[in-house]
Amino acid sequence: MGGATNRQKTGIAFSGRFPSQVIFPVLDILIIFLCGVGVYLARFGTIALHERYALALTCISLIVLMVNSSTGSYKRWRVFSTIDLLSKLLFVWLGVGIFVTSIIYFADASERYSRLWVGFTLLSSFILAACARVLVQQGLRRLPLRGGSRRPIFLVGPGQNVLKVAKGMRAAAWEGHSIVGVERFHTTLTPSDDQLKNISARIGRSGAAEIWICAPLEMGETVHALFYALRNHTEDIRLIPDFKDMRLLNHRTSEMAGHLVIDLSVSPINGMARFSKRAEDIVLGTLITLLILPVCAVIAVIIKMTSSGPVLFKQYRTGSSGKIFKVYKFRSMKVHKEKRGVVTQATKGDSRLTPIGAFLRKTSLDEL
Structure with missing residues (x-):
């Protein structure tokens, strides 16, 4: 029992101190330099990098970090599917490859850099970065199933809504959440002051790290009362609204005119995404067209x-x-x-x- 508790504390401490925002950037830098030096050794027979190649590796690393950070690739690694994780990585590496080769071409520096070195450094670093992500993700996803790195959650809301969220948590056990307490109440009745005090006390004793309020949109008054009753709690408080049978398209949250907005149906293609989508259409469309022409x-x-x-x-x-x-x-x-x-x-x-x-x-x- 004590060993399981120690493993849990160690897992929580590790994932808390070294989240994906720290692990993956460090891995990316190490992998890029490792591959760059390895390809340099194979190409030139030495690991003593010329300063311009060292500069190129530094620039590639910085660009990879900036692009990954701007696209959110270093965040919420647990909830990304492996395919999403790798597709984001491929998009980043392709973009960096196109950018780097373009800079070398337009700067008329192609004679000072080996094209084989650039190509194989990017290819091998992508393969290693992809393998590292899969290994880290799969390894850390197994921690919750063994009792480590779980994040305790207290669920509050109508019974049907709480059950729906609990089923979702069970289906996505690899995200690392565990239920440490549940408080159910009726959808048509706002909890009394005594009930709210009892809920607050129960949450305090549960050891929860987060409080999830599971309620339909029409229970706004109840959500407000709960939020006020929990104002002195230090746990993270999240609202999981129930949209019932609404079919949502690319839903997300944003801010408009100083107000939090829930976007029910919006286009994901704007800003840089529009440019990226157009580039993807041209490049992939051309390749696919050439492949399917015989068919x-x-x-x-x-x-x-x-x-x-x-x-x-x-x-x-x-x-x-x-x-x-x-x-x-x-x-x-x-x-x-x-x-x-x-x-x-x-x-x-x-x-x-x-x-x-x-x-x-x-x-x-x-x-x-």
Whole structure:
């Protein structure tokens, strides 16, 4: 029992003193310099870096740290999925690689730097950084399951809401939360002053590090009363509102006119994200287009051989700011006319489908 307690304290102390904001930046710097020196040794036969290569490694490290910090890649590593973690890392390394090579090119310094050294340093450091993140994340995610590094949570709210949050915590056990207390009350009744005092006392005795108020939006008065009753507590207090059956799109919180705003449906593409998205569209779109050209050619030939009419057809869609744009798809239906303003959606076994149309739709190849 004592050993388990000691492991828990050690895990909490470690994760508290050395969070991802400290671990990953240090790892990134060490990995970049390790790979840079290793590739330099393989390329030039010595580990004595020339000063311009040492300067290049320093610049690469600083750029990686700045980009990762600005994109939030060093925060909340527990709640990131491994795929999200690695995709963010890949985006950062690609961006840094493009930036560094551009600087070398425009500064006319390509003769002073080995392109092989730059390329293999970035490639090997990305691979090592990715492996390090996966190992650290998976290793630290196992700490809560063994009794270490758990963060004690006290849940307050209507029974149904508390149960819903508790189920979510159980499903995401790797985030490191554990329930140390629960206080349930009815949705239609605001707790009395005595109940609020009892709740405050129970939380104080529970040893909780955080208090989660689980309540629907219409219980604003109750949330206010709870928050006031807990004003002298030093625990972190979080509100988990219940949006019931609302379908949210890219929801988040922001600040408008000095007020906290819950964005229910917003576009994630603004600021630098707009530039990044455009660059991603061009680079990845070009690569994917080159890869799928042979497949597209085969589909086009089959469509032409099995039915009369054009290979492609166009649809009009609504894009950003209500702008109408054209979408070109492989034709999966026979050429036909419909009444003005009438669009009859295709159904299973639709007689208008071409011999290959059903297959194209089922496999989504018509979307290429």
